[in-house]
Amino acid sequence: MMPTSASSHWALAEEALAAFSVAPHALGGIWVRSSPGPVRTLFLELAEDWQLNRIAKRIPLHAPEARLLGGIELTQTLATGKLHWETGLLAQSHGGVITLTMAERVQRQTIAHLCSALDTGNLRLAREGLSQTVPAAFGVIALDEGLEGEQPQTALTERLGLRVDLTSLSVHDALPSDIDSARLLNAQANWTSVTLSDDLTEALAVTTLALGIESPRAMVIASRLMKILAAINDRSAATEADLERAVIMSLAHRATRLPELPPEDDDNEASEPEPQEAQSEEPESPSNNEQSEVTPPLDAVIESAIAHIPAGLLASLRQGHQPRGKSSAGGKSGSQQRHKQRGRPVGTEPGDPRRGSRLNLMATLRAAAPWQTLRRRQANPGQQGQLLIKPSDFRTTRFRHQRESTTLFVVDASGSAAMHRMAEAKGAVELLLADCYSRRDSVALIAFRGDKAELLLPPTRSLVRAKKALAALPGGGGTPLAHAVELTTVLSEQIMRDGATPTAVFLTDGVANIARDGTPGRQRAKEEAMAAAKQFRALNSRALVIDASPRAQEKARELAAALGGRYLAMPQADAQGLRNMVRSAEAVN
Structure with missing residues (x-):
């Protein structure tokens, strides 16, 4: 198994970059996960030094489609009266490299054009009165800033043959490389003639299946990578070391399951009952011995791949969860909507x-x-x-533009456990308000007790105002759940009319005992609460029911189902945990 120290981690990243520099389009690209800083700067400077064709373009985050694909060169066209075509960034990058900044937030139309060029090496253009096919064979350096919960779209990462993670490295780990441009030029001329044995091809296929990778594109890119690594080391045939490095660089981060390695003592147990027969078979099949000497040690290759699976993905696989195919929009809880005058430009249209x-x-x-x-x-x-x-x-x-988001806390302030729930709600509201300076969020608070529900804190971003409203939050009495749901529905409608996205968070055990008219009665109170919940569900608004009872209550689950929201139990939750649950629910919804 390869060492995983910081210095060897940097050396592996350098080797991946060297392979990419030899054949950018053949490998598709390299996914660089790293926050802006000196380490990423050193890596990009090395990429520039190793750029063999000296064609390098950078695509900014919000590059317009006309800049990517090209279009009419307006000045000459208007001056001469004849159409003049301006070449776009993608066509200008033919034979070279494109650096994609903030790849985790790039627009879908940009990803679509990049994927089309990576697949075919050409761009089919039909716009503004002109129709033509232009060559656009390039490689992509996708810069991912490594924010939690965000990553580039799967359509792009599937076509990027390499991945390096520099987030845990410092400038002291960036040791000089012994690879120079002369070796890379030699590898560029010879890598296609490198041979790949059937045994290595079979081992690559077995490893790919063991990691749960179903895309044939991944194996094709990995086989090319093996040849390129061999050519860089001036070898005419790929070896087991090339296989191991190719699996680490190109396949480990694509794993969808943890492979099962055979027990170490299987061979010993199988050989003990029939030692004489095993010995008698040896001289009759010498080809088996030769094959065992050539066949790569798959256990070592797979163990090395497991050791280099990204930490977050590895933890997910160990828990039996499938990796998420799409990146969640961290920091963007409000839904998107079109606007005529404000927001992020996303193109043009007749109007x-x-x-x-x-x-x-x-x-x-x-x-x-x-x-x-x-x-x-x-x-x-x-x-x-x-x-x-x-x-x-x-x-x-x-x-x-991103719609503003308002979180409505609907807190059950009735019963003996009310004060415990109030403390959690106060802490969570204050933590959420602290985030409002970096996010377009507001927070509101509804408490229900006695015979009615009351809006204690209208939607606000003022931390001072919120603390004053929370300071004297009352508790005790009956549970008018129906009135609380109705008030939440009215407030959610008002928030939606104002152009924001409401998220209702109910902290309750779901047990109602006060009817809408203020009279006690569990059965009638429950029926009215379920009816009010169905009216809320008609809004298509987001809801989360957090079961605040010491033990999970079936009535809280029923309330969540009627609201069309999610149910979460809250055993021993504190304010920080409550805030995290709300953020998680907003991201999922």
């Missing part, structure tokens, strides 16, 4: 700026440019030489 949309002048001119020659022929003599624009040419900017 009328008189209806409140923002005119995109450059897109409008590009839409009008292909028609100028025809329009000038049909124009009046006084319009000759003018730029002729029609309403159908108008293009407006599409915006998408």
Whole structure:
């Protein structure tokens, strides 16, 4: 098994980068998980030094589609009256490397264009009056800042043959490499002629299946990587060491299950009952001995792969959970919506700026440019030489912005355990409010006890106001659950009308004993609470029921089902744990 010290970790990252530099498009790309800092800077500087074709482009996070694919070169087109095409970033990168910044947050349309080019090495362009196919064979360096709960989209990472994680390294671990550009140039010329034995190919296939990797693309890329690693070391045939490194660099992070290794004493137990027969078979089948000498030690390869599975993925596999195919949007609890004037630009569309949309002048001119020659022929003599624009040419900017999120705490303040629940609610609200300066969140608090529910804290981001409202939170009395759900429904509707996304968090055991009119009665109170919950569910709003009783209650589960929300038990939970549960529920929803 390969050592896993920090220095060897850096050496492995260097070797992966060297292999990528030899054949960027053949390996697809390299997924670099690292926060901005000196270690990532050193890695990117080394990538620039080893860039053999000297073609390198950088794609920013919000690069417009026209910049990626190309389009009409507006200045020359308007000046000459003839269409002139401007080459996009993807076509300009043919034969070289693209650096994708903040890959975990890149727009889907950008990912789609990158994947198409990585698959075919070409781009099919049909836009703005021109149609053509341009070569675009490049490799991608996807920079992932390593934030918890975020990673690039699966469609992209599946096509990136290599992955390196620099998050745990410091600049002191970045030792000089003995690989130079001359070795890489030699490997670039010879790697396709490196031979890969049938035994190594079979071992690679067995390892891929043992790790639960079903995509054939992963095995194809790994086999190319083995040849490239052999060529870098000036070998004409791949070896077991190349297999082991290829599995670590290209397959370990794709694992969907932990492989089962055979017991160490299986061979001994099998050989004890029939020692004479085993000896008699040896001279009759010498080919078996030769095969055993050539066949790679699969146990060692698989153990090495397990040792290099990313820590979070390894913990998930040990618990029997499937790895998540999509990255969760950490820090974005509110849903997205289109807006005419504010938010992040996500392209253009035909539209009328008189209806409140923002005119995109450059897109409008590009839409009008292909028609100028025809329009000038049909124009009046006084319009000759003018730029002729029609309403159908108008293009407006599409915006998408994150809706604000409001968390409604609906706290059961009745019964003897009320004070315990109140303390947890107070702490959780204060912790959530502390996050509101970096997130567009607000917090509200509804308490229900006696014969009614009461809004103690309207939606706010003010920490001072929240502490004042929480200081004298009452407790004790009956449980008017139906009234609490109705009040939550009304407040959620108001929040949605204001353009925000509400999340209702109920802290209760689900036991209702006060009807809507304030009279006691468990059966009637339960029926009214379930009816009110169904009305809340019609809003399609998010809900979470946290069972605040010492033991799990079936009635709390029934309430969660009626609300259309999630159910969580809260054994010995503190304010921090409650805050984490709420954040987890918001991410899932």
